[in-house]
Amino acid sequence: MKIIRVKDQIEGGKVGAQVFADTLANGAQVFGLATGSSPISIYDTITASDMDFSDKISVNLDEYKGIAGTHEQSYRYFMNEHFFSKKPFKESFVPDGLNPDGEAEAARYDAILEKNPRDLQILGLGRNGHIGFNEPGTSFESTTHEVDLTESTIEANARFFTNKEEVPKQAYSMGIKSIMEAKQILVVAYGANKADAVKAMIDGPVSEDVPASVLQKHANVIVILDEAAASKL
Ligand code: F6R
Secondary structure, rough: EHHHHHHHHHHHHHHHHHHHHHHHOOOOOOOEOOOOOOOOHHHHHHHHHOOOOOEEEEOOEEEEEOOOOOOOOHEEEEEEHHHOOOOOOEEEEOOOOOOOOOOHHHHHHHHHHHOOOOOEEEEEOOOOEOOOOOOOOOOOOOOOOEEEEOOOHHHHHHOOOOHHHHOOEEEOOHHHHHHOOOOOOEEEEHHHHHHHHHHHHHHHOOOOOOOOHHHHHHHEEEEEEEEOOOOOO
């Protein structure tokens, strides 16, 4: 893993955007994208640049099940807001949260991933080491699947919805195997509350108890960290 320490998220945004630019210059066609706070400064830097994705494909990591892409809390909505409305791709895939059939949606998305091998996959890191919606204990062999959100995740998300009943209880997520198939992976983590997960990802044993530790087995990973996130290395 190549570790890049940055001063703050603004610098991280520039470094991460440069990874996208270099990958583009090398002929990349397919970009795996993530939501969450960590990639935002990268997306802001990219959308303010002259990079052109109009003949490229994007595939997102995950989506809540049971809400439409027009819902403000959906990941499709997030991507439209932060990226696609400003810098469109030729085609942008996000799991379909309105497909009630989990097995069918997983198979549909896996076929999309197979047809569109990712040149670069960006990842944020959960405090417990999750990547995508792959929580501790998820098989390293997992492909796209339906996930039951934990009670703590549902409670943490409740603030974004009018009431707890509205919070999605499930999600669709690329699996760990799907994530590892990307040619290059860019992980971004900021803040002291990520320091333990960063340490376990980089120096801990490779174990399904820490999903991100699988990245030690990938040949081409760049990690962008601020000082607080890197403080336990
Ligand atoms: C987002 C995703 C999640 C986040 C992770 C970190 O699509 O799959 O795994 O990357 O929860 O979130 P932030 O960046 O908000 O700290």
